Each structure stands twice: as C-alpha cells, then as structure tokens.
Amino acid sequence: MKNFKYTTKSGLKISGKYLILPQKSENSLENIRDFIFIHAFPFDSDMYVHNFEDNNFINTLNEISLEKGIIRIILLDLPGFGKSESFSSKPLNLLPYVEIVKDIVTYFQIQRLILGGCSMGGYIALEYIRNYPELIEGLVLIDTKPDADDEDQKQNRLNTITMLEKSSQNFYSNEKSVNITLKMLYKRDAQIKSFLDTLHSRVISENMQRKNVKIANQILEIMKNQKVLGVIHALSGMAGRNDTSKVLESLKVNVLILVGENDTITPPQIAKTMENAISNATLTIIPSAGHLSNMENTYEFNQSLLNWFQLKF
Numbered sequence: 001m002k003n004f005k006y007t008t009k010s011g012l013k014i015s016g017k018y019l020i021l022p023q024k025s026e027n028s029l030e031n032i033r034d035f036i037f038i039h040a041f042p043f044d045s046d047m048y049v050h051n052f053e054d055n056n057f058i059n060t061l062n063e064i065s066l067e068k069g070i071i072r073i074i075l076l077d078l079p080g081f082g083k084s085e086s087f088s089s090k091p092l093n094l095l096p097y098v099e100i101v102k103d104i105v106t107y108f109q110i111q112r113l114i115l116g117g118c119s120m121g122g123y124i125a126l127e128y129i130r131n132y133p134e135l136i137e138g139l140v141l142i143d144t145k146p147d148a149d150d151e152d153q154k155q156n157r158l159n160t161i162t163m164l165e166k167s168s169q170n171f172y173s174n175e176k177s178v179n180i181t182l183k184m185l186y187k188r189d190a191q192i193k194s195f196l197d198t199l200h201s202r203v204i205s206e207n208m209q210r211k212n213v214k215i216a217n218q219i220l221e222i223m224k225n226q227k228v229l230g231v232i233h234a235l236s237g238m239a240g241r242n243d244t245s246k247v248l249e250s251l252k253v254n255v256l257i258l259v260g261e262n263d264t265i266t267p268p269q270i271a272k273t274m275e276n277a278i279s280n281a282t283l284t285i286i287p288s289a290g291h292l293s294n295m296e297n298t299y300e301f302n303q304s305l306l307n308w309f310q311l312k313f
Contacts, residue, residue, distance in 0.1 A: 001017040001018060001019045001049065001052060001053075001073075001075070002017065002018055002019070003015065003016070003017055004016055004017065004018055005083075006103075006104075006107045008099075008100060008103045009103060012079060012084075012085050012087070012100070013084065013085045014076060014077065014079065014084045014085070014100060014103070014104070015076075015077045015082055015083035015084050016045055016074060016075050016076035016077055016082075016084075016104075017045055017049065017074075017075045018072060018073060018074045018075070018108075019052055019058075019072070019073040020070065020071070020072050020073075021058070021061055021062045021065040021070070021071045021072075021073075022062050022065045022066055022070070023062075030070070031069050031070065031112075032069070032070045032071070032072050032110075032111075032112065033068070033069060033070070033071055033072070033112045033114065033137070033313070034071075034072045034073075034074060034108065034110045034112060034113050034114065035071070035072070035073045035074065035113075035114045035115075035116060035140075036074045036075075036076065036101065036104060036105075036110075036113065036114075036115050036116065037073070037074070037075050037076075037116045037117070037118075037121070037140075038076065038078065038101065038115075038116065038117035038118070038120075038121030038122075038124050038125060039075075039076075039077070039078065039081065039117075039118060039120075039121050040118040040119035040120055040121055040143070040203075040291075040292065041119060041120035041231075041234050041235075041238070042081070042182070042199075042223050042226045042230075042231045042234065043081070043222050043223065043226070044077045044078075044081040044082030044083075044084075044222065044225075044226065045075035045076060045077050045082055046082070046222050047118070047219075047222060047292065047294070047295060048075050048294060049075070050295070050298060051294050051298055051301065051302055052073055052075075054298060054299075054302060057302040057306070060306055061306065064306070064309065064310060068313065072108070074104065074108065076100070076101070076104055078097055078100065078124075078230070078234070079096070079097070079100060079230065079233065080226075080227050080229055080230015080231070080233050080234065081226055081227070081230045081234075082226075084230075085178075086178055086227060086229045086230050086233060087233050090232065090233050090236040090237075091233055091236055091237035091240070092236070092237070092240045093127075093237055093240040093241050093242065094123055094124050094127045094237045094238070094240075094241045094242075095127065095131075096237070097124045097127075097237060098124060098127050098128045098131055098132075101115070101124065101128050102128070102132060105135060110135075112137050113135055113136055113137055113138075114136075114137055114138035114139070114140065114309075114313075115128060115129070115136055115138075115139055115140070116139070116140030116141075116142060117140070117141065117142065117144060118142035118143055118144065118292065118294065119142070119143055119144050119265070119266065119291065120144075120234060120238060121142070121144070122141045122142060122143070122144025122145070123144060123145075123238065123241055123244070125139060125140075125141065125144075126141070126144075126146055126244035126247050126248075127241065127242060127244060129247060129251070130242070130244060130247045133250075136253055137253060137313075138253050138254045138255070138256070138312065138313065139251065139253055139254075139255045139256070140255075140256045140258065140305070140308075141255065141256070141257045141258070141271075141274065142258045142259075142293065142294065143258070143259050143260055143263050143265070143266050143291050143292065143293055144266055145266045145270045145274070146243065146244040146245045146247065146248055146274065147243055147245065148241055148242060148243040149238065149239055149241070153239075154239045154240075157235040157236070157238060157239040158235075158239060160195065160235055161232050161235050161236060163191055163192070163195070164185070164192070164228050164231065164232055165232065167185045167188075167189045167191065167192050168180050168185065168228055170189075171184070171185065171188050171189065172184065177228070177229050178227065178229055179227075180227065180228045180229070181224070181225060181226065181227055181228060182196060182223065182224045182225070182226050182227075182228060182231065183224035183225060184228075185228065186224055196220070196223055196224065199223070200216075200219065200220045200223060202264060202265055202291065203219065203265065203290060203291040203292055204216055204219055204290045204291070204292065204296065205260065205262035205263075205288070205289060205290030205296060206262070207262065207288050207290075207296075208289075208290060208296050212296075215295060215296065218295075219292060219295060245277070248274055248277040248278050249277050249278075251278050251279065251280070252279070252280070253280065254280045254282070254308075254312040254313070255278050255280060255281045255282070256281075256282050256284070256304070256305070256308040256312075257271050257274055257275055257278075257281055257282065257283045257284070258271075258284050258286060258293055258294075258301060258304055258305075259271035259283075259284075259285055259286065259293060260285075260286050260289030260290045260291060260292070260293035260296060260297070261285050261286060261287050261288060261289055262288070262289060262290045263289070263290050263291045263293065264290070264291070265291045266291065268285050271283055271285070282308050282311075282312070284300075284304040284308075286300050286301055286304065287300060289301075
C-alpha cells in the first residue's frame with residue numbers, strides 16, 4: 001500500500017494508506033469505486049493493513065476490479081492516531097471525525113463510496129451517513145453498534161480521560177502533550193497499564209490469546225503506540241455521540257454486517273438486531289473471532305467482504 005498525507009480545510013495534517021486495483025497509472029483513473037475503512041479505538045490504520053497484504057485476497061480483488069472497474073482502498077488514521085495530527089480541542093461528539101472523512105472524500109474526488117468502520121469506526125460511519133447519505137453506495141459495519149453511551153458508559157469514559165490527563169501530567173509534565181504515547185505511560189503508571197491490559201483482553205477472544213500470541217501481541221502494540229491526546233479526544237467524542245438506530249431504518253444502500261463469533265463488546269445479538277432494522281443487510285458471523293474480527297480471522301473476514309461485493313455490486 002502507498003502512504004498519503006493531506007491537510008484538511010482547518011489545517012490538520014491527516015495520514016493514511018491506499019491501494020489501487022488493478023495496478024495502473026493513477027493519471028488515467030476513471031469511474032472508481034472507493035472503499036474507506038475507519039479503524040477502531042484505540043488503534044490506527046495498521047489494524048487493516050494485513051487484510052490487504054494477503055496475496056490470495058489481493059489477487060481475487062484484482063480479478064474483480066478487472067471485471068467491475070477500478071477499486072481503490074483507503075485506510076485513514078483518525079486525528080490523533082497513527083501519524084495524523086490531533087484536534088486542537090476535545091470533540092463534543094463524533095461530527096469533527098465525520099468532517100475528516102468528508103475531507104478525504106473531497107481530497108480523493110470520490111463519487112462512488114463504500115464506507116466501512118470497526119467499533120468506533122462504525123459509529124463514525126453511521127454518523128457520516130446520517131449527515132451525507134447521498135454520497136454512500138454501500139456500508140460495511142464491523143463489530144459495532146448504533147447505540148449512544150448510557151450515563152454509566154459516559155462516566156467511565158470521562159473517568160478514563162481524567163486518569164490519562166493526570167498520568168501525563170505526573171510523569172511527563174515537561175513533554176508536549178502531542179508527543180506522549182500510551183506506551184510511555186504504560187511503562188510508568190500501573191493504572192494505565194491495567195486499563196490497557198484490560199481493554200486488550202476484551203477486544204481479543206480467549207481463543208486468540210491462547211492460540212495466536214503473535215497477533216495478540218501485535219494488537220497490544222498498536223494500542224500502545226497511540227498518542228494519549230488522540231485517545232482522550234476519541235473518548236470525549238464517543239461519550240457525546242448520537243444514537244444512530246433510526247439511521248439503520250432509513251438505509252437504502254447495501255449493508256454488510258460483520259461480527260466476531262466471540263465478540264463480547266458488541267456481540268452477535270447486536271449485529272442481528274441491526275440486520276433486522278436494515279432492508280438490504282447481509283450479516284456474517286466470523287467464527288473464532290472477537291471484537292477485531294478482521295485481525296483474528298483474516299481469511300473468513302476477507303472472504304465475506306469479497307462475496308458481498310461480488311454479489312451486491
């Protein structure tokens with residue numbers, strides 16, 4: 001995949017990766033169908049990279065692109081994650097993230113968009129389609145839900161923000177806040193270590209913890225590499241997000257819902273409820289996978305994506 005960087009209308013520098021199939025000069029691109037995938041919390045675009053480095057998947061997708069037309073895959077780093085700059089202040093909801101996605105659409109001159117998102121990325125995708133329904137051709141909802149936080153969940157997020165801010169000040173008072181990462185706090189603060197270890201154990205299934213330590217460790221490392229300021233902003237945005245349940249009922253586009261069989265954060269029952277609310281929904285439960293189904297069972301995830309795309313488009 002190639003890296004990209006662009007500057008939003010507000011001056012924020014955003015990074016990401018993209019892939020074009022079939023391989024050809026970008027100067028001759030016409031009638032492109034674009035996929036944008038939005039990552040989960042607290043991750044970055046690296047959580048999707050290995051999906052698009054699978055040779056069998058790419059070869060098949062290349063064949064499909066020869067038949068159906070040019071396909072472009074775009075993986076972005078949300079503000080404060082990966083190599084993207086952080087917002088200047090805490091978002092009160094997810095709308096600032098939606099505007100970043102809208103900027104991406106403008107930057108790449110996208111006209112036919114299939115938008116995908118995992119967990120927090122799914123929250124943003126649903127909020128995006130609430131605001132810009134005319135720009136969406138398809139939707140991929142991965143281990144996510146439409147519900148807003150209840151009061152207890154909001155308070156938990158606010159408590160975590162307070163903990164992160166206090167830890168940053170205690171250990172790195174002379175460091176610029178934009179440079180502090182979770183890894184830096186993880187090494188020095190038992191509370192932060194406990195928070196990350198607990199979250200890590202929730203997002204991956206017990207099967208993954210036992211049988212694929214390499215991927216489990218990779219997931220933890222991606223989490224630890226994130227900037228504390230980006231994490232704080234995302235917690236604030238999620239705490240204030242809208243309930244998008246009614247958006248599901250109004251969807252006219254084809255929707256693919258993917259959920260890990262062993263996802264305990266947004267379990268399959270939530271995915272089934274979403275399926276029932278959407279007129280053109282396809283639900284696939286990814287076996288032997290938890291909350292990051294694309295990383296835990298890459299083969300089944302990729303096959304589900306390919307089958308849906310071939311059938312619906």
